[in-house]
Amino acid sequence: MYPQSLKNLIESFKLLPGIGEKTAERLAFSVLDLEEENVEFFSEELKKAKHNIKKCSICNSLTENEICDICASKDRNNGILCIVEDPKNVFILEKTGLFHGKYHVLNGLISPLDGINPEDIGLDKLMERIKKEKFKEIIIAVKPSIEGETTALYIKSVLEGLDIVISRIASGVPIGADMEYIDIMTLERALQDRIKME
């Protein structure tokens, strides 16, 4: 029904997660309305991003170089390490501007039900790095799910005995959220982890 190249463009957009038929059609039609030079830019940047971006050899975050800017920086506090489950989360946490240490990106979370064991998410590399770089403090910033809890507890257990302060980012009611829309597990956690007002 559609001209072939429009059909192919719709199929291209559908390759992206969360883009269904209708959205893909809308986006493909909108490409036809873009300036020629913008379409060229888009087309080039797709290939460039895919070709140029790789994992930092130290922390697994994304970079165009061998080592990412954060690992290469001398201004970052080398004593603190923040562990995340996905490269995207490095950039999300950086937006807060509150953390000035280093990051380490795991290859997902432990999930025995899905057959994902500690060795599958790169914990060996993490442990080597923690010992080599002698971190004094570790913040585990993985998502508060069963898999996240399992992964956090596992990391804590293998670091047992080393002189390292380990913490987990707080879980609770999001700022500005109505209590009535918060699930019961989050509320339980918010109660358990209540902070004393002084």
Added chain:
Amino acid sequence: MYPQSLKNLIESFKLLPGIGEKTAERLAFSVLDLEEENVEFFSEELKKAKHNIKKCSICNSLTENEICDICASKDRNNGILCIVEDPKNVFILEKTGLFHGKYHVLNGLISPLDGINPEDIGLDKLMERIKKEKFKEIIIAVKPSIEGETTALYIKSVLEGLDIVISRIASGVPIGADMEYIDIMTLERALQDRIKME
């Protein structure tokens, strides 16, 4: 903060209407997870669609040729013309499979407040075509808005005196919709245009 090529890819997605910062970031990250060959395909198809797709010289719908498949088809009823405001609507109406005539795509709708007058939306070309191809019936399928009404009434007025049946697609309560969510203007129209049950 992001590597340059990731930043550029995010900017590329933001060129598309309805894609904000967060969605652009999500889509750019998901490109990194696609297979190499899929990214190449996507990149090529962007350029191909932009370069190959043009307006049909007869009806203004989208085609890779001089004349679109519908205008070129001998199986379509040449006596009926359906007028739409956007090439996308040709494909939307074709999905119903109910219309077997020809189409004509206007360049938008008359909107005096925005300085868009009858001559700006290609009505001259439409009138020439109607006279040349001797349509017996015209269905106006533009959206039921002030601009749509204005355009429909204008078309009807200039065809006055010609022996052509002119209709407008029905407006009313969408199938399956709850009455309580329907705006008052749509309800008024649904009452006015009620269909006698026989």
